[in-house]
Amino acid sequence: MNLINFKDMPLKKKIVMIAVISTSVSLLVACLFFVMYERLTYPNIRLQSLSTWAQIMGNNSTAALTFNDHKTAEEMLKSLKANPHVLSACLYDTKGKVFAQYKRDKDALGYFPIATGKEEAEYSMGSLKVIRDIFAGGERVGSIFLETDTEEMKSRLENYTLITLLIGLLSFLISLLVASRLQRYVSKPLRQVVDRMKDIANGEGDLTKRLEVSGKDEIGDVAEAFNAFVGKLQTVGEMKLDLISVVSHQLKTPVAEINGFIENMLEGLTGEINPRQKRYLQEMRLIGRENYRLIGDLLNASKIDRGVVTVDLKPISAKEVVTMAIRDYEQILEQKGLRLLLEGMEEDMKLYGDRDKVVEALRNLLNNAIKCTDKGTVTIRLGSEGDKGVIEVRDTGIGMNGETMGRLFTKNRVLGKEAHRSGAGLGLYISKHFMMLQKGDVSVTSEEGKGSCFKLSVPKMKKQEGAAA
Amino acid sequence: MKKFRRFIFIFVLATVLPVFGQVSEYAVKAAYLLNFVWFVNWPEKVYDDEDGAIEIGILGDDPFGDTLDNMAKGKVINGHSIIIRRFENFDEGQAEKLRKCHLLFICYSEKNSLPGILRILKGAPVLTVSEIEKFPLLGGMILFDQEGQRITLAINPKAAQKAKLEISSKLLQVSKIFRAE
Ligand SMILES: Nc1ncnc2c1ncn2[C@@H]1O[C@H](COP(=O)(O)OP(=O)(O)OP(=O)(O)O)[C@@H](O)[C@H]1O
Ligand SMILES: [Mg+2]
Numbered sequence: 001m002n003l004i005n006f007k008d009m010p011l012k013k014k015i016v017m018i019a020v021i022s023t024s025v026s027l028l029v030a031c032l033f034f035v036m037y038e039r040l041t042y043p044n045i046r047l048q049s050l051s052t053w054a055q056i057m058g059n060n061s062t063a064a065l066t067f068n069d070h071k072t073a074e075e076m077l078k079s080l081k082a083n084p085h086v087l088s089a090c091l092y093d094t095k096g097k098v099f100a101q102y103k104r105d106k107d108a109l110g111y112f113p114i115a116t117g118k119e120e121a122e123y124s125m126g127s128l129k130v131i132r133d134i135f136a137g138g139e140r141v142g143s144i145f146l147e148t149d150t151e152e153m154k155s156r157l158e159n160y161t162l163i164t165l166l167i168g169l170l171s172f173l174i175s176l177l178v179a180s181r182l183q184r185y186v187s188k189p190l191r192q193v194v195d196r197m198k199d200i201a202n203g204e205g206d207l208t209k210r211l212e213v214s215g216k217d218e219i220g221d222v223a224e225a226f227n228a229f230v231g232k233l234q235t236v237g238e239m240k241l242d243l244i245s246v247v248s249h250q251l252k253t254p255v256a257e258i259n260g261f262i263e264n265m266l267e268g269l270t271g272e273i274n275p276r277q278k279r280y281l282q283e284m285r286l287i288g289r290e291n292y293r294l295i296g297d298l299l300n301a302s303k304i305d306r307g308v309v310t311v312d313l314k315p316i317s318a319k320e321v322v323t324m325a326i327r328d329y330e331q332i333l334e335q336k337g338l339r340l341l342l343e344g345m346e347e348d349m350k351l352y353g354d355r356d357k358v359v360e361a362l363r364n365l366l367n368n369a370i371k372c373t374d375k376g377t378v379t380i381r382l383g384s385e386g387d388k389g390v391i392e393v394r395d396t397g398i399g400m401n402g403e404t405m406g407r408l409f410t411k412n413r414v415l416g417k418e419a420h421r422s423g424a425g426l427g428l429y430i431s432k433h434f435m436m437l438q439k440g441d442v443s444v445t446s447e448e449g450k451g452s453c454f455k456l457s458v459p460k461m462k463k464q465e466g467a468a469a
Numbered sequence: 470m471k472k473f474r475r476f477i478f479i480f481v482l483a484t485v486l487p488v489f490g491q492v493s494e495y496a497v498k499a500a501y502l503l504n505f506v507w508f509v510n511w512p513e514k515v516y517d518d519e520d521g522a523i524e525i526g527i528l529g530d531d532p533f534g535d536t537l538d539n540m541a542k543g544k545v546i547n548g549h550s551i552i553i554r555r556f557e558n559f560d561e562g563q564a565e566k567l568r569k570c571h572l573l574f575i576c577y578s579e580k581n582s583l584p585g586i587l588r589i590l591k592g593a594p595v596l597t598v599s600e601i602e603k604f605p606l607l608g609g610m611i612l613f614d615q616e617g618q619r620i621t622l623a624i625n626p627k628a629a630q631k632a633k634l635e636i637s638s639k640l641l642q643v644s645k646i647f648r649a650e
Contacts, residue, residue: 063639066504067622068497072643137507137546 012180012187019179020172027171031164038160042153043123050146051121051130058134058144061091065099065134065142073100080104085152087127088112090145091134099142112145126150189219193226200230207234241302248299255295259288282331289328293367297426300360304433311354311437315461318349318382318389325362326380332370333378344382350461351389357434358391358458361442364427365393365454371421372452373397388440388457396451405444431456497620498613499537502574502598505611506546510635511571511594522552526567528586529558529576559586568593575599575609583607594633605647610634614645623647 006014057076064073073091077100080086084104090112091099098112113120113131121130129147133140192211199205207230211223262285264270266278273281303309326340333340351358362380369378376396383390398421409432432442439459446452506523523546527533541551554570556563559582567573567586573595575586580601587608590597597610604612605625610632612623622644629636 060639063508063637063643066507067501067640067643068619069621069643136504 010187011190012183015183015186016176016179019182020175023175024168024172027168031168035157035160035164039157042156043128046128046148046153047121047123047130050128050148051119051132054130054132054144054146057089057146058091058132058142061100061144062134062136062141065091065093066136070100074102076100077102083148085148087147087149088145089147092143092145094140094142096143123150186219189214189223193219193223197226200233205230207237238306241306244298245302245306248295248302251295252292252299255288255292259285259292262288286332293363294424296360297364297424297430300430300434301426304430309433309437311357311434313353313438314355316351316353316355316358318351318391318458319345321351321355321358321362322380322382322391324355324359325366328363329366329370336370336373337375338370338373339377341377341379342381343379347382349382349384349389351458352461353438353440353458354434357438358440358456361431361434361456362391362393364431365442365456368427369393369395369397369452369454371423372399376451384460385457387460389460391456391458392453393455394451394453399446399448399450399452401448405446408444409442494620495533496536499533499540501613501620501622502537502572503540503544503546503551505572505596505598505640506549506551508637508640509572509596509629510637512633521549523549523571524552524554524569526554526556526570526573527576528556528563528567528573529578531555532576558582561585561589564589568595570595572596572598575601575604577601583609590632592632596629596632596634610636611644621645 006017009017057080061073061076063069064076077089077091080089080102081104086102087104089102091101093099096114096116101112113129119130119132122128127147127149129145131143131145134142134144196205196211200207210227210230213220213223213227262281265273266281266285300309322342322345329340366378366380373395374397378396379392379394381390381392381394383392408428410429428442435442435456435458441457443455443457444452445455502525525537525541527537538553541553544551554566556567559579568590571594573590575583575597577600579586583599583601583604584607587597597604598613599609599611600613601607601609602612605623605628608625608628610625610628614621614623622640623646624636624641624644625647626636626641627648
């Protein structure tokens with residue numbers, strides 16, 4: 001396991017890994033101690049039982065020893081055959097001379113320790129050996145020596161090792177299971193916080209929503225801190241919108257007044273103007289109108305963001321909407337040498353919507369169309385599609401590619417690349433919202449280099465709505 | 470040369486050892502006699518008091534000399550000291566004293582009076598030991614027998630049982646057993 005890998009591992013896996021590793025290590029240490037303890041104590045236990053056994057055997061051979069009966073003694077030792085672990089056994093008389101003996105393997109070297117009249121027990125060279133004195137009537141009548149192999153110990157140790165491994169494996173699996181269940185309590189709330197942070201950073205999250213603080217731990221602290229942060233962000237956003245709306249509102253009236261004065265001067269209310277003055281005034285009028293539109297857009301956008309836009313739904317005439325929208329654009333069309341075509345104006349189609357907002361949307365479309373077209377025509381067509389009335393603005397301008405079209409109406413709005421064609425990038429955003437508010441829509445089809453076609457759709461007026469009006 | 474020397478050595482050993490064995494025969498028997506006490510249980514009431522002495526009687530011509538006395542001197546078995554009593558050739562007048570012994574060694578000299586001895590001992594908790602051939606068959610309890618150099622034992626457990634004596638199975642294990650009456 002690489003350290004770098006561990007660093008990049010998701011928290012989920014880290015928690016599981018830490019839990020599993022710590023359980024396994026502690027278990028392993030415990031098992032190791034267990035096995036070591038066993039290794040240290042078991043030989044002594046075996047030696048003790050061996051010496052008890054030697055005592056019993058010795059006790060049984062007291063008569064044989066006292067009455068010098070080698071045959072009986074040997075026979076008794078032979079009974080040890082029943083236990084294949086006994087390697088050898090030996091009885092000594094009081095003087096330490098071998099009295100009777102037994103060897104499991106006939107050809108094994110007959111090594112018997114000299115009975116010194118001292119009791120001994122030892123574990124060495126793969127065998128357990130004991131020497132015990134034999135007493136009869138309070139008098140030592142001889143000694144007995146017993147030797148067993150350590151197979152039993154070995155197989156016991158093997159079993160212990162196997163069991164230890166099994167327990168280790170089992171506990172590893174269990175801890176994996178438990179940890180991967182429990183890690184959720186840590187990683188899930190954290191994941192929520194992180195997801196929410198990413199959303200906010202991408203500008204997608206709703207700033208009015210708050211994270212649920214699930215506990216008083218560090219993650220809870222993070223969630224709480226983040227909530228506070230989002231709260232701040234929200235107030236900052238609101239302040240920004242307030243500022244925009246106040247500023248644009250304050251600007252709107254003076255700009256409108258300046259426009260009015262320019263209009264008056266052009267109409268000759270201030271006396272005769274020479275052709276040069278007229279050209280300048282006309283230029284001022286265009287700039288003034290554009291400014292007014294921009295300020296209006298800013299105001300509208302801030303209203304949309306604050307969610308305070310309301311619609312005033314009434315039966316409206318589609319023809320009237322078109323007439324109102326094109327009024328301010330005749331001059332610039334003429335200047336740019338573009339032809340404006342109107343189609344479907346014969347029939348007076350009635351719509352049901354907010355007139356000012358439809359006009360505003362249509363103005364924005366017209367503005368864009370004129371901005372993005374250098375020669376050819378701009379066509380406005382009225383028509384109907386099912387229960388919707390449609391106002392189409394088609395131009396023969398620069399058009400746009402699919403990627404641009406996909407982003408047009410979103411908050412990541414398209415900002416034009418060419419300086420003279422781009423504005424604040426608010427027009428379509430506002431239009432979309434205005435249309436949606438009155439159950440209408442804005443859609444676009446376009447081909448790069450050939451032209452675009454924007455389409456407003458507004459619900460048509462139904463019979464009863466007409467009657468009510 | 471070396472081989473020859475070793476042969477000489479073995480030869481000398483072979484002639485000396487049996488002699489040495491002969492000499493110690495009664496020493497071994499004396500030791501056995503004392504050891505029987507350890508492998509036989511007398512009924513409680515036989516002892517005068519809790520650590521009363523165990524009485525070993527020798528009836529007839531004593532073959533032990535003073536070996537037995539030397540061995541018994543200071544010996545304590547199961548908390549009982551040991552007293553050796555010697556009896557002249559058997560006559561019925563000794564009955565009372567003989568019945569009071571725990572263990573009675575009947576010497577070879579008493580071979581002919583054996584039936585009489587056993588009769589007066591009848592019912593008494595006295596372990597009878599002798600060298601007289603077929604002793605167990607005649608109603609005695611333990612016989613010192615010989616098997617080559619080795620002194621062996623032959624026991625009549627029924628006789629011991631009748632006298633309310635318990636002979637340890639360990640002792641029976643190392644002895645020849647007579648079951649016939
Ligand atoms: N008819 C069209 N032909 C080609 N491109 C267009 C057309 N209409 C809009 N666009 C592209 O879409 C972008 C966004 O238009 P939008 O009206 O939202 O903003 P804008 O015109 O740049 O600024 P604003 O309308 O606020 O002054 C434009 O900058 C332009 O690049
Ligand atoms: Mg625009």
